[in-house]
Amino acid sequence: MHTSKRMTIAYLAMAAALLALFALNLFWGSVALSPADIAAALLGRGTNALAANILLQLRLPRAVMVVLLGAALSVAGYLLQTFFANPIAGPFVMGISSGAKLAVALTMVVFLNRGLLTGSLTLILAAFAGAMAAMLFVLAVARRVQQMSILVICGVMIGYICSAVTDIVVAFAQDSNIVNLHNWSMGSFSGMTWGNVATAAAIVLPCLAAAFLLSKPMAAYQLGESYAASVGVPVRAFSVVLVLLSSLLAACVTAFAGPISFVGIAVPHLVKHTLGSAKPLRVLPGCALGGAAFCLLCDLIARSLFAPTELSISSVTAVFGAPVVIWLLVRRHSGEGTV
């Protein structure tokens, strides 16, 4: 069949891109590593201790983390787009990432000022609390306004408020922490440890699996809430799970890498059009794959474009993602279809 052939090709292409980018991420960096060094290090037979160290303790966990968080981000975006029936919904534009960011910043500053170390689990919990708070606010607005553009504007405003408060909090942080915090609040994949990776994987992978299992009611939900209810979707429970999942995924990303913009919008959209389908069953794995590949690419650019200076990941994703959002907005208002 035409569609299944297209589907296969698209999936293979995305998987190939993911693998290629993953490999590139491993041997591309401020310290040049040869493929031979990498192979040796990966097989544990390396004589070059520095190379092995860079690879196993820096690049490999970072690349794995980028894959996990990239998948998490774009799936979170897709879930939100389905829930709000709006193609420009996403964790960043709806202010959810910013809410998480504020909570994380507060937690970090409070903990650091008391000389306590913040574990990644604490950060994730804080981020989740912040994400949920922002999400609940957005939901409250959504209940009042029907118009999606207003909702998005509200989300962006929440984002600004949270960022402003975060900045204020950062201003009160102790000098030694500022650099770290500042880097983090701009969004970055740097400094990932295997411990971080394990925690992130423990959260992201079950969430992705759960999202995939929701693809049947999500498909029903695409025609609207009443229609979903009419075919037997327990709409209330479904919405709660959807909101929780997307917040958890967004929170996890924010806790580790700070707010990363536009991945949640651009990737699902590109994936849908590559696959030529909007069926969650097909799009969700595609989003995970595509999100991972997209973030690997962006991280690669962030690291290497002005090396050794590292760009914030958001500045790269925004360059790629924002035009997609603009294009979506324009298309939506040029009257393609109604309602």
Place this chain on the structure above:
Amino acid sequence: MSCCETQNLSVGYGAPLLRDIALHAERGKILALIGPNGAGKSTLLKTLAGQLAAQGGAVLLDGQDLTAYTPNARARKLALMLPHTARTELTSCFEVAAAGRYPYTGRLGILSDTDRQQVHDALCLVRAEELEDRDFARISDGQRQRVLLARAVCQQPEILLLDEPTSFLDVKGKAELMDILQVLAHEKNVAVIVTLHELELAQRLADAVVCVAPSGVSAVLAPQDAFAQDNICALFGLTTDQYAVLFAGSGAKPKPQFEHYIRSGQRLLRCGYTTGTCAALGAAGAARLLLTGHAPESVGLRTPKGIVVEVAPQFCRLTADGAACAIVKDGGDDIDATTGLPVIAAVTLLPGAPRTVTIDGGAGVGRVTKPGLDQPVGAAAINRVPRQMITEALLREADAVGYGGGFAVVISIEGGEAAAKRTFNPHLGVEGGLSVLGTSGIVEPMSQQALLDTLQIEIHQAALKSHRLILAPGNYGLDYLAANYPALHEIPVVKISNFIGEALDMAAAEHFAEVLLVGHVGKLVKLAGGIMNTHSRCADCRTELFCAYAALCGADAATCRALMDAATTDACLDILDAAQLREPVMASLLTAIQTHLDRRAAGAFKVGAVLFSNRNGPLGQTKIADTLLKLWGGA
């Protein structure tokens, strides 16, 4: 067996909007919910669908409370179609329809071959199979509704609920959707509950009706009760006039059934058909029902004028001893007393009287009480030509099926007796109802012929009473006569409008001996110029005549110019008074009038004219008028 019913149901958002709802829907039937906007039709439907919690009471599906069903079990029994959907992208129509398989698919919603077949069958049922691969966001509204309906069908429901399914559809879309719903209900044995704001559709579709008004919800009504005028007026708060505008006749007629136009001056006027044509069409329809067993969709005939009239009967049904068929009179743009009245022909077969047709009048058709009319005194006022048309129509029906017997027809006109009071009938000698008439079969609006026909009858009747006749162009003349010549009340007066020449000809044909014209100077002065139709569209020349005759009497150029420019004849008279010329000018005008009248009468009778003006009073009379008035004793 009722498969969906409610018990003391109250519905609403937060607070009960409607209470005590007791309705039930049956499989194989279409139940329509009708009522004004905002009354709560959709709210009720949503509650029935389980999307909105009941405020009180219960909805029972097959005897079990709706809330006791799991969402999945409910979805297998009950499907819902709403007017709006969320905007989809990259979703094919097949996928949209397949969403209806939700209650039947597994954990991940992957379709089995059986599911695919079901979806395909559902799309075929709604005639959307060719849309399968099209993008749902890029098809027309009508197609979208059909795909959504297919989606509901995929649920294999026993009950299908539809909220305003026709809202965005054009006429064809509506017709198709109605068809599909009927197939679903009557062939697939689904209980269909549908809210409709279009009463016409509801009327055509529903097997049962529930009226939803802000004041309350009716029980399940039979369609004929629900769509009765009283009920609809009460439900929507319509006045009788509004109802009449909306539902003129039976069901609104978007276009007149009969279209034939004539040109009158600058305007195009729509012709109608006469009561005679109606009677003949009705007789043909009733006869066809009796002879073939089928009520005709439409009946047609060729009128004596040669124009074919084909119309749908208002009704055509069997009666105790025959059949009756009603044709609504359509006067075209000539709205007269009979327009809109149903002319009913009741036909009985007379097998023992080969090829005879007896015609009589029933209720609403007048009886002739005075001689001089088309029919003898005592007969029904059905004129010769209509009788002939009825006979021909019936014999043609008989020939078509090889029937050798005869027919008896009784023509009646619903509301004819009341309408007749607004016509000249009592005055003409037709009592108790309207006349069935028409010589051409076609009503030409505002036609001269129709007016002349009436004039002819009136002059003929006058001739039966007297050999003296007074003709007056209009009401001014009649008033003047009554005021100034009371002694002449014995002499018949006919109002002749502008048709002076024609009236004189008719008077000659009826062998009158003495005829007097009494009229306003503005009309009759035209006779001085030989103008025998005084309608201003025909000719004017009033001021020209005054001017010419004033000049002959020696008026100076200034007076002549003033006369030419005068707006009315009264103004002319003022100018003549000022020039002290009124007497000689009027005398010479009257002489000229007499000359022209004599020429037209051509010796058949004596004719004179009396002229007056509303402002200036009597203006004079011609020589013969003098003689006649003396003779008649009015002077």
